[in-house]
Amino acid sequence: MSGKGIHIEALQKRYGSGDTAVDALKRVDMQVAPGEVVGLIGPSGSGKSTLLKCLGAVIEPTAGRMVLGGEVIYDDGWKVKDLRALRRDKIGFIFQAPYLIPFLDVTDNVALLPMLAGTPNAKARSKARDLLNALDVNHRAQAIPSQLSGGEQQRVAIARGLVNRPPVILADEPTAPLDSERALAVIRILNDMAGKFETAIIVVTHDEKIIPTFKRIYHIRDGVTYEETGEGRRNLREKFKLS
Amino acid sequence: MINLAGRDIMHAWGKFIFTGVGLGLLIGVTLSMAGIYRGMVDDAKALLDNSGADLWVVQKDTIGPYAEPSSVYDDTWRSIRGIQGVIRTANVTYLTMQVHQGERDVRAMITGIMHSELGTPGWPPYLIAGRQITRSHYEAVVDITTGFKIGDRLQIRRNHYSVVGLTKRMVSSSGDPMVFIPLKDAQEAQFLKDNDAILQQRRRTSQNLAFKQPGVFEAVIASQNTNPYVNAILVQIESNHNAEEVAKTIRRWKRLTVHTRSQMEEILVGKLIATSAKQIGMFLVILSIVSSAIVAFIIYTLTLGKIREIAVLKLIGTRNRTIINLIMQQAIALGVIGFVVGKITATLVMAPIFPKYVLLEPLDSVWGFIAVIVICVLSSIFAIRTALKVDPAEAIGG
Numbered sequence: 001m002s003g004k005g006i007h008i009e010a011l012q013k014r015y016g017s018g019d020t021a022v023d024a025l026k027r028v029d030m031q032v033a034p035g036e037v038v039g040l041i042g043p044s045g046s047g048k049s050t051l052l053k054c055l056g057a058v059i060e061p062t063a064g065r066m067v068l069g070g071e072v073i074y075d076d077g078w079k080v081k082d083l084r085a086l087r088r089d090k091i092g093f094i095f096q097a098p099y100l101i102p103f104l105d106v107t108d109n110v111a112l113l114p115m116l117a118g119t120p121n122a123k124a125r126s127k128a129r130d131l132l133n134a135l136d137v138n139h140r141a142q143a144i145p146s147q148l149s150g151g152e153q154q155r156v157a158i159a160r161g162l163v164n165r166p167p168v169i170l171a172d173e174p175t176a177p178l179d180s181e182r183a184l185a186v187i188r189i190l191n192d193m194a195g196k197f198e199t200a201i202i203v204v205t206h207d208e209k210i211i212p213t214f215k216r217i218y219h220i221r222d223g224v225t226y227e228e229t230g231e232g233r234r235n236l237r238e239k240f241k242l243s
Numbered sequence: 244m245i246n247l248a249g250r251d252i253m254h255a256w257g258k259f260i261f262t263g264v265g266l267g268l269l270i271g272v273t274l275s276m277a278g279i280y281r282g283m284v285d286d287a288k289a290l291l292d293n294s295g296a297d298l299w300v301v302q303k304d305t306i307g308p309y310a311e312p313s314s315v316y317d318d319t320w321r322s323i324r325g326i327q328g329v330i331r332t333a334n335v336t337y338l339t340m341q342v343h344q345g346e347r348d349v350r351a352m353i354t355g356i357m358h359s360e361l362g363t364p365g366w367p368p369y370l371i372a373g374r375q376i377t378r379s380h381y382e383a384v385v386d387i388t389t390g391f392k393i394g395d396r397l398q399i400r401r402n403h404y405s406v407v408g409l410t411k412r413m414v415s416s417s418g419d420p421m422v423f424i425p426l427k428d429a430q431e432a433q434f435l436k437d438n439d440a441i442l443q444q445r446r447r448t449s450q451n452l453a454f455k456q457p458g459v460f461e462a463v464i465a466s467q468n469t470n471p472y473v474n475a476i477l478v479q480i481e482s483n484h485n486a487e488e489v490a491k492t493i494r495r496w497k498r499l500t501v502h503t504r505s506q507m508e509e510i511l512v513g514k515l516i517a518t519s520a521k522q523i524g525m526f527l528v529i530l531s532i533v534s535s536a537i538v539a540f541i542i543y544t545l546t547l548g549k550i551r552e553i554a555v556l557k558l559i560g561t562r563n564r565t566i567i568n569l570i571m572q573q574a575i576a577l578g579v580i581g582f583v584v585g586k587i588t589a590t591l592v593m594a595p596i597f598p599k600y601v602l603l604e605p606l607d608s609v610w611g612f613i614a615v616i617v618i619c620v621l622s623s624i625f626a627i628r629t630a631l632k633v634d635p636a637e638a639i640g641g
Binding site for chain 2: 049052053056058059084085087088089093095099101102103104108111112113115116117121144160172
């Protein structure tokens with residue numbers, strides 16, 4: 001698969017050199033289509049975070065090829081000069097904890113990204129409000145993060161990840177602090193948004209509650225990925241009304 | 244674009260204001276220190292202005308009468324008066340001592356002035372209450388900061404004086420208020436001994452065989468109990484004459500040292516208060532260093548408290564410039580709050596209660612403000628370096 005979405009081919013990451021070198025990623029191959037949400041699971045130390053950092057253009061891989069949203073960003077070397085702009089415009093991040101900016105209200109937490117990209121304040125806030133409406137947290141638009149519940153905070157974080165309409169979203173254990181009901185609600189939102197905005201989403205998770213909800217799952221172990229599918233997972237998705 | 248620094252300050256304004264107030268008190272002390280130095284210089288200039296002199300004639304090779312002891316015969320003023328260009332001359336004595344009023348005493352500079360008319364050098368140029376000294380003995384005009392009132396009875400040595408006038412801003416170079424008394428009284432006060440000492444002196448003189456001749460003993464005793472010296476002769480010159488030229492003539496013919504106004508300023512500011520000025524200068528440097536360290540520590544701590552947010556901001560594509568602005572604007576805001584609090588504290592709290600005259604010059608405040616802002620900007624560099632080193636990967640964890 002090529003074009004939009006995420007396309008990773010033979011990605012490697014080595015820390016250090018010589019006798020002390022550690023191969024955190026030995027071979028990663030992944031494809032995520034636009035509008036698709038896939039899970040990435042693996043034990044501690046398997047390379048999940050390293051893979052996310054490589055995909056997020058935060059650390060440089062050692063070898064391989066990465067295509068995000070139709071743009072080759074890495075091919076045995078960075079192909080993009082401004083990684084900061086790449087992260088701002090092409091990649092949305094959702095973290096285990098919401099990590100909202102505590103001194104900005106909900107609207108400005110979401111509107112900050114388009115503002116950073118040069119969008120006028122009024123337009124950025126309008127975009128933020130539309131998204132908050134879609135995520136059903138518009139009634140808390142003037143609140144600051146500490147006044148929100150955990151679920152509300154995570155929805156605001158999702159809105160922040162989506163506001164620039166990035167072709168790719170990387171979610172790092174987004175349901176970890178939530179109970180089952182709220183965790184499934186978040187996954188439902190991610191699925192809806194992926195479909196609505198044609199966004200390719202990778203969700204790194206340990207959360208057994210949500211693992212069965214993914215259409216496709218990538219396992220990563222010792223720096224190597226492989227894909228898993230299953231009938232049971234399909235049934236769960238129908239139960240939770242996930243397309 | 245949102246002003247992140249402003250939003251952060253508004254979010255935790257209480258903490259920020261209290262921090263600013265704490266810094267402000269320190270800045271207030273720093274501004275007051277500068278004000279104390281200015282006050283000392285102004286006191287010194289006030290002393291010269293109030294003397295009404297253009298030239299100070301003092302003992303040869305001394306920098307008297309304020310910075311060194313000086314004795315000049317009290318009849319020298321007559322011959323100086325005759326020099327071309329001199330319009331007025333007057334003897335003057337200065338003696339810093341305790342002035343008593345009942346149980347209370349005040350440290351003051353006793354100034355002996357010649358019995359003459361208003362405008363005579365050495366006289367207080369204006370009064371805020373009462374009248375000038377009109378009698379030859381036992382009247383006093385005092386600076387209002389002595390706390391004495393018209394009609395009060397003062398004791399200087401063994402003599403009592405009635406306060407007949409109050410004046411203002413008449414202080415010595417060290418800030419002691421001035422008490423003006425008639426010259427003869429002041430000359431006596433300079434060497435007046437107690438009765439026991441006089442008795443002892445007479446006994447010792449009477450036992451000296453050299454004085455046991457008719458008339459000699461009485462003459463020696465008389466000379467021991469009179470003081471024919473004054474500390475300086477104040478000279479006013481005609482407006483169409485050059486002060487330095489007149490001073491040169493006096494030096495040449497009278498074999499005395501003469502200081503012009505500019506030389507006297509140099510002596511007072513450059514020598515008399517030089518040590519105090521250095522001490523204040525050291526305090527200013529120490530306070531500036533302490534203020535810098537505190538600002539740096541506060542800004543650094545505020546930044547450390549935002550490391551996770553900074554990592555997130557960097558991860559989502561915030562430019563370094565935006566993060567630098569966030570930290571630097573907060574440092575500057577802290578400096579502005581601190582300066583405003585410091586200026587108010589120095590002006591309304593410290594200056595009125597400080598026992599010395601504190602002169603807060605507007606230009607010093609401008610320089611102080613610039614220094615505070617520069618210190619804040621420099622102090623924020625540590626925090627900025629730390630923030631720029633934050634790895635955006637910290638937001639992802641792992």
